[in-house]
Amino acid sequence: MQQAPFPTIFPETAAVSEAGHLVIGGCDTLQLVAEFGTPLYVFDEVTLRGRCQEFLREFGDRYPEVRVIYACKAFVNRAVLRLLAEEGLGLDVVSAGELAVARSVEAAMDRVYFHGNNKGEDELRPALDWGIGRVVVDNFSELALLERLCAERGTVQDILLRLSPGVDPHTHAYTTTGITDSKFGFPLATGQAVEAVHAAQAASHLRLVGLHMHLGSPIFEVEPYEEATRAGIRFAAQMRDASGLDLREFSPGGGFPIQYVRERPATPIAAYAEPITRILLEECRAAGMAPPRLVLEPGRAIVGRAGVALYTVGARKDIPGVRSYVAVDGGMADNIRPALYEARYEAVVANKALETPAERVTVAGKYCESGDILLRDAELPRLTTGDVLAIPASGAYCLAMSSNYNQATKPAVVLVRDGQARLIRRRESLEELFQYDVL
Ligand SMILES: *Cc1c(COP(=O)(O)O)cnc(C)c1O
Secondary structure, three states, X not given: OEXXXXXXXXXXXXXXXXXXXXXXXXXXXXXXXXXHOOOEEEEEHHHHHHHHHHHHHHHHOOOOOEEEEEEHHHOOOHHHXXXXXXXXXXXXXXXXXXXXXXXXXXXXXHHEEEOOOOOOHHHHHHHHHHOOOEEEXXXXXXXHHHHHHHXXXXXXXXXXXXXXXXXXXXXXXXXXXXXXXXXXXXEOOXXXXXXXXXXXXXOOOEEEEEEEOOOEXXXXXXXXXXXXXXXXXXXXXXXXXXXXXXXXXXXXXXXXXXXXXXXXXOOOHHHHHHHHHHHHHHHHHHHOOOOOEEEEOXXXXXXXXXXXXXXXXXXXXXXXXXXXXXXXXXXXXXXXXXXXXXXXXXXXXXXXXOOOOOEEEEEEOOOOOOOOEEEEEEEEOOOOOOOEEEEOOOOOOOHHHOOOHHHOOOOEEEEEEOOEEEEEEOOOXXXXXXXXXOO
16 A cells, blocks of 8 residues: 555545555545445545544643534535534534434534524524524524514523624635625624624523634635634623623634645644634633633534545547546536636546556536536546546535536445445435426
C-alpha cells in the first residue's frame, strides 16, 4: 500500500494498492464498484468518527461546556446519524423531514435544535409533540407563531434567537447568511435584535436561553467568527443590563471548511477553537457573565472529507484544438455544487491511481445541461471508457442536494471500515422513480 494522492483531501484511510487501485477504509474501490455499481458514494467511518472527536476535543479542551450538533442538511442518512450520536453529537434539523429522520433514529431530543427561516405550523407542531430541545427562532412571525402554539398546549419551550451580526464571511453570495441584508436572523444593526429579545422575554410560553448566529459556509478565515463572537457576547451583556437576559447558550453556528482542491488547504479546527473560546471567555469575564454553553453546528466539516464519489467513465469527445470532454455516469443530479456555485474538486482515476497525468480533460456529467460539468481542465492519466473516476470531498451537500433530474436514480451509499463495506443506502430503482405519479 502507498499513500493516496491528495492525502488531506481524501479520507484518512485512503491508500493505493500494489495494483494501483484506490483503497478506502481497507476496501478496494474497484471491488466496491463491481459490487454496488456507480455512481457510488463511499463514506469512511474512521474519518467520520475522527472529525466528531476532533471537534469535541479541540473545543472541549479549551472551554468548560461544549455541545457539538451535526447540521444534518449536509448529508442525511440514518446509519450516519446513529454513528454520530454514538460519538456524542446532537443534531441540527431544518424541516419536518429532517425532524422525522431524527425521530426515526431516536435522536436524544434534548440535543435536537430546530433551525430555519420559515418553519411552518405543520413543522413546529410535530417538533413540540416530540419535545424538541431548542427552537432557534429566526424572525418575528415565528416568535408569534411559536408562542401561540405553546400557549395552546400550555407548555414552555426553550428557544434561542438567531441574530444576524452583520459579518461578511467572504464566501459565495449564495452561502453567506450573517450579513444584515439576509433572509436569516434578527439584525443587530437595525435594533431588531434588541426588540426580539424583549419580545421573547415577554412571551410567557417561551424561555429565551441563548443566542445563535450562523455566518455562511464554507468559511476559510477565522476573523468572521472572532468578530461575530465578540459582537454576540457584547450584545448579550447589553441585554442583561437592559432586561436581565441570562445567556446560558451561545452558538457561532457552523460553516467550518474542508479542503476541496490542492491550492486551498482547510484551516484546521483548532485554529477556530482557540480564538472562539478565548474571545468567549475574555468577553464574559469582562462583562461579569458566567460563560454560556458553547454550541457548535458543523455539517460540512463532519461529513465532507469522509465521502468519495465514484463514477464510471463513458463517452469521450475530443474537439481538436479546443477541449476534450470525458463524460461520467453521474453529474449534477448527484452533485450540483459545480453548476450551482462553481465549486471545484480534484479527481483521481481509481484504477490508475499510480499513473501520472497524461492529458488535460473536462469531466462532464451526463445530464442535459451544458453547465453539468464536474471538473474543468483536470490533469489526469489518459481516460478510457470503463475507467473509474473518484472525486474526494464529496460527503457534504452532494447527495443532500441530489435530484431525479432526467429521471436519474439516486446513487447507492456504502460505509467502509477495516475492509468491510456496509450498504447504508440502496440505489433507487427505476420503478421508484414513478411511484408517486397518479394515472
Ligand atoms: C447549514 C447550517 C449549518 C452547517 O453549515 P456547514 O457549513 O455545513 O457547517 C449550521 N448551522 C445552521 C443554522 C445552518 O443553516
